[in-house]
Amino acid sequence: MSLSENDKQMVKTLWAKISPAADQLGCEALSRMFLVFPQTKTYFAHWPDLSLGSDSVKKHGKKVMNSVGEAVNNIDDLFGGLSSLSELHAFQLRIDPTNFKILSHNILVVIANRFPDDFSVEAHLSLEKFFARVALAMSDKYR
Numbered sequence: 001m002s003l004s005e006n007d008k009q010m011v012k013t014l015w016a017k018i019s020p021a022a023d024q025l026g027c028e029a030l031s032r033m034f035l036v037f038p039q040t041k042t043y044f045a046h047w048p049d050l051s052l053g054s055d056s057v058k059k060h061g062k063k064v065m066n067s068v069g070e071a072v073n074n075i076d077d078l079f080g081g082l083s084s085l086s087e088l089h090a091f092q093l094r095i096d097p098t099n100f101k102i103l104s105h106n107i108l109v110v111i112a113n114r115f116p117d118d119f120s121v122e123a124h125l126s127l128e129k130f131f132a133r134v135a136l137a138m139s140d141k142y143r
């Protein structure tokens with residue numbers, strides 16, 4: 001399933017609106033992921049503190065959302081744009097790729113929660129498709 005021009009425009013417009021809050025969104029998305037899907041915490045056992053809104057979670061949330069912003073900038077070539085991150089997660093970090101869907105879902109939830117007025121049915125659909133592509137692109141180097 002590929003992104004239509006309309007999807008791309010929708011994602012870019014929504015991102016322009018929400019990106020000033022990206023750090024906060026990233027922190028909330030990770031915090032939710034750790035609480036709701038605790039199996040994801042095993043990859044971060046080396047962090048001193050995985051609790052809701054800890055410094056490590058804040059710092060990492062910022063990094064993750066920076067790369068989501070980069071993905072929006074590379075929306076016409078998501079696989080190219082995310083290839084080195086995919087490689088890192090596949091070969092150095094050894095993350096099971098099913099987890100990409102879990103994190104993407106949590107990012108979607110926090111966007112809906114923090115920006116309910118912008119989360120129209122159309123925006124939801126385009127964002128859902130975008131994150132499905134991001135998750136797929138992040139899984140690309142595993143093969």
Ligand code: HEM
Pocket residue numbers: 040043044063064067068085088089093095099100101103104134135138
């Ligand atoms: C949308 C999907 C994701 C994006 C865009 C993303 C992005 C990133 C970025 C930018 C880094 C930092 C890389 C660096 O320092 O060079 C990173 C590190 C990391 N990611 Fe991801 N990530 C994603 C999904 C996941 C998932 C689902 C997991 C595990 C459940 C995960 C586990 C890790 C771990 C363990 C690190 C290293 C953390 C550390 O420095 O201590 N990532 N990720």
